[in-house]
Amino acid sequence: MTEHVRREPVHGEAPPGRSADSESVPAESGRGDSADDRRPRRDLDVVLFGATGFVGALTAAYLAEHAPAGCRWALAGRDRAKLERLRERLAELNPACADLPLLRADAGDARALRELAARTRVLATTVGPYVLYGAELVAACAEAGTDYVDLTGEPEFVDRMYVEHDARARETGARLVHACGFDTIPADLGAYFTVGLLPAGVPLRVDGFVRSSALASGGTLASALTALGRGPQTLAAAHARRLHEPRRPGRRVRGPVGAPRFSRETGTWALPLPVLDPRVVTRSAAALERYGPDFRYRHYASVRHLPVAVGLTAAVGATAALAQVPVARRWLMSRWEPGSGPDAERRARSWFTVRFVGEGGGRRVFTEVSGGDPGYGETAKMLAESALCLAHDALPDRAGQLTTAVAMGDALLTRLQKAGIRFRVAAQD
Numbered sequence: 310m311t312e313h314v315r316r317e318p319v320h321g322e323a324p325p326g327r328s329a330d331s332e333s334v335p336a337e338s339g340r341g342d343s344a345d346d347r348r349p350r351r352d353l354d355v356v357l358f359g360a361t362g363f364v365g366a367l368t369a370a371y372l373a374e375h376a377p378a379g380c381r382w383a384l385a386g387r388d389r390a391k392l393e394r395l396r397e398r399l400a401e402l403n404p405a406c407a408d409l410p411l412l413r414a415d416a417g418d419a420r421a422l423r424e425l426a427a428r429t430r431v432l433a434t435t436v437g438p439y440v441l442y443g444a445e446l447v448a449a450c451a452e453a454g455t456d457y458v459d460l461t462g463e464p465e466f467v468d469r470m471y472v473e474h475d476a477r478a479r480e481t482g483a484r485l486v487h488a489c490g491f492d493t494i495p496a497d498l499g500a501y502f503t504v505g506l507l508p509a510g511v512p513l514r515v516d517g518f519v520r521s522s523a524l525a526s527g528g529t530l531a532s533a534l535t536a537l538g539r540g541p542q543t544l545a546a547a548h549a550r551r552l553h554e555p556r557r558p559g560r561r562v563r564g565p566v567g568a569p570r571f572s573r574e575t576g577t578w579a580l581p582l583p584v585l586d587p588r589v590v591t592r593s594a595a596a597l598e599r600y601g602p603d604f605r606y607r608h609y610a611s612v613r614h615l616p617v618a619v620g621l622t623a624a625v626g627a628t629a630a631l632a633q634v635p636v637a638r639r640w641l642m643s644r645w646e647p648g649s650g651p652d653a654e655r656r657a658r659s660w661f662t663v664r665f666v667g668e669g670g671g672r673r674v675f676t677e678v679s680g681g682d683p684g685y686g687e688t689a690k691m692l693a694e695s696a697l698c699l700a701h702d703a704l705p706d707r708a709g710q711l712t713t714a715v716a717m718g719d720a721l722l723t724r725l726q727k728a729g730i731r732f733r734v735a736a737q738d
Contacts, residue, residue, distance in 0.1 A: 330434045353381045353429040354700040360384040360437035361391040367689035373399040373406045383410035416442040427455040433458045433696040439468040447474055454481035462492030462585050468546035471710045472553050475476050479709040486716045489695040490688035494713050496586035497593055498722050499678040501714040502732050504600050508670030511605035518575050518611035521661040521683050564591040567607040574666045579609035593714035620667040656682040658704040694724045
């Protein structure tokens with residue numbers, strides 16, 4: 310059992326840092342191999358938008374302690390006074406933060422967002438629900454050739470942004486990377502890690518099983534309820550995306566919703582999770598040849614006891630039903646104040662694991678991704694490291710709407726391991 314193992318690069322035969330694969334059809338972006346050549350020249354490396362929110366402040370604190378010397382980063386949001394108070398707190402962690410630039414912009418001010426995007430190489434945002442507040446910022450980054458990362462778990466938003474901005478982003482060289490937190494990095498990079506341990510060029514099957522002890526914040530609840538209440542819009546966005554996505558003859562990639570079952574591999578009850586994660590994993594598989602000619606991924610919640618599994622299923626069903634009624638949805642959202650979340654003591658007790666079972670070519674491997682508080686502490690870490698990875702690391706020359714595995718792959722995997730998120734091999738046969 311080890312956290313650092315020798316594995317085949319998922320990028321296939323291409324040398325590290327170079328590949329023609331992309332989630333979308335690749336286009337010449339004018340970027341070379343080196344990090345400096347690939348990036349537009351801007352006066353800032355990273356801007357954190359929504360910095361004063363609950364997860365935004367945690368992300369800012371992580372950057373204050375871990376951004377490399379010389380990284381030019383800034384805080385952005387709509388309330389100057391809150392930004393100033395946050396900067397004062399960050400300066401207590403790192404005195405250099407006393408000079409952090411503060412940039413004022415509102416999520417609905419298209420002009421201010423264009424100016425924001427034009428100043429930085431990478432723009433990270435925590436402002437959601439993204440389907441309500443995120444579109445203008447994605448448009449600004451796609452137009453400016455600015456790399457973009459967010460924390461969305463909303464399938465409708467991701468599909469709409471693909472249809473509206475993927476083509477322009479490929480023209481300008483922007484990398485639009487959604488879901489750079491617990492949604493969906495553990496699943497996406499965990500599957501990527503697992504595939505790298507299996508034989509190449511053969512059909513592969515991977516199942517992921519999620520367990521967590523975390524509590525939700527007001528912002529997370531608002532995003533989830535908004536997504537649940539927009540079923541028709543989500544289906545329409547998915548249909549529009551299918552019409553725009555290129556066909557890939559000769560390869561098959563599937564992400565079926567599995568049936569509830571008892572998993573002998575994990576010793577738990579497996580409940581299908583129809584969330585964004587499996588869609589992202591299969592998009593990575595479609596873009597990267599290393600996932601083989603026929604790839605299947607299934608995503609489950611992992612529950613130890615049958616009564617808990619039954620109760621959880623009923624609770625999710627009831628919540629989804631209530632979310633269809635606007636009055637009920639607003640009532641549920643009002644139970645938790647936006648910008649609030651679990652305190653530091655509760656977050657310190659939280660944890661997550663995602664276990665993977667991968668099979669192919671007569672070989673089977675069991676892997677695990679694990680860490681601390683998934684929704685906030687580890688999510689802030691994942692978002693910050695994703696932004697730093699795009700800003701500073703030599704990466705494949707790709708552009709458009711990309712997944713974390715496609716855009717950053719091994720570079721982000723290495724960063725997260727160094728930051729304390731564990732990727733390990735549990736067993737192989």
